[in-house]
Amino acid sequence: MDSAVARDQALDAAERLFYGRGIQSVGMDDIRGASGVSLKRLYQLFPAKEQLVLAYLERRDLRWRQRLADHVDGHADPGRRIPAVFDWLGLWFREPDFRGCAWINSYGELGATSERVADQVRAHKRAFKDYLAGLVREAGLPAGLAEPVYLLAEGAMVTAAIEQSAEPATQAGRAARMLVEAYGGAAVID
Known part of the structure; x- marks a missing residue:
């Protein structure tokens, strides 16, 4: 998966989860699960x-x-x-x-x-x-x-x-x- 696609998928998931549930209640693992972007890739994009x-x-x-x-x-x-x-x-x-x-x-x-x-x-x-x-x-x-x-x-x-x-x-x-x-x-x- 290229960086732009992975970034968009992560941001789409973050927007849904952060806006819907609140930022503090959502962990990076939640973003991983909702985006389909591996945790390693997620941390490469957003350390x-x-x-x-x-x-x-x-x-x-x-x-x-x-x-x-x-x-x-x-x-x-x-x-x-x-x-x-x-x-x-x-x-x-x-x-x-x-x-x-x-x-x-x-x-x-x-x-x-x-x-x-x-x-x-x-x-x-x-x-x-x-x-x-x-x-x-x-x-x-x-x-x-x-x-x-x-x-x-x-x-x-x-x-x-x-x-x-x-x-x-x-x-x-x-x-x-x-x-x-x-x-x-x-x-x-x-």
Whole structure:
């Protein structure tokens, strides 16, 4: 098995297991069993579990942000893009394997003991915040609106995971629409 295929198989298994069960409850032997990659090969690719966790978070970050951007970019009107973020969150929260935000979960498990994981989580959150700031700017809204929109989205993620409900996306989206309108954006309430 070539390195790229083995790496992809290991990361696929790590993503399923880490996201589904939690990082600390999954050992490298579990990854071996779920991926079909030998333990020796697994340790050649990822000499430490932390390296596998970082690769999992990096790959998930790219995929997560791309899925969000694909959905939001489907709205030509910049005034519809901020509400579209919350619409997408609602779709994500309804997925059968939704277990909350992988980065918040990872920070909760490892943030105090792994600075590299904490840095990866911060980088993901910073990129998400920057993305939202870009949407606010494109809509011609005051820059100060980006922070409350970000906090609404983050709060929706945490609450959706705890309550096992997509309703927080609807509620946070409604609040974001009211903020956009209060700051002079076009009426976006459907």
